[in-house]
Amino acid sequence: MTTMTVIVLGLVTVVVLLCAVLGAVAASRRSRARQPVRTPPAAPGESPARDLASDPDYFDPRTIKVGDTVYVEAARYRAVGAVHCAVQGEQWTDYLLDEGARRYDNWLTVAERPGPGGEPSHLEVLLWTDVPTQGMVPAKHMLIVDGVEFSPIERGTAAFRSEGRTGLPERGLLDFADYRAGDGRLLSFQRVQGGQWEAAYARPLTPGSVRAERLP
Known part of the structure; x- marks a missing residue:
């Protein structure tokens, strides 16, 4: 060789x-x-999903239907629409709430989050209020809104199915980008693909603070 x-x-x-x-x-x-992004364990205000479903003293917010009268803490709303979303095995529902003045700017999210390491899943309930962002686009880094710094925590695209009055197509894809401030405040951007970005703040609620009355 x-x-x-x-x-x-x-x-x-x-x-x-x-x-x-x-x-x-x-x-x-x-x-x-x-x-997948690791889901944090249930906070003190959150309830294990299985316990809530079996406890007759608590209303299960996952059973809300379009047309129900929904009470959130001391406020009374009507659920006029719902958007059912799914991404990577996780599912949640956003309910559009009408407070009686035909102002459709309140959304209630009900999600069952899996617990880490085989722990029981827990319910996450959030009340959203719109934020005027004036054409702001969600960046992949830190954002400053109303003088508060928000860091990105998750973004992606979910498939959705709508019912009732939502202003959205019956089916489609929804882009989202979620952020969290140092004080725990949540900010989320979302858009139907091809549409404009919209933003909202989220306020966590205890599942027990939500109840509903069925239509006769």
């Missing part, structure tokens, strides 16, 4: 090993990218 042949074989071996290493690194990055 000549010296030139040995050199060529050595170079081929180095290239093969380098390709194998790069392939392993790329596969590792892809697998990490597929891992």
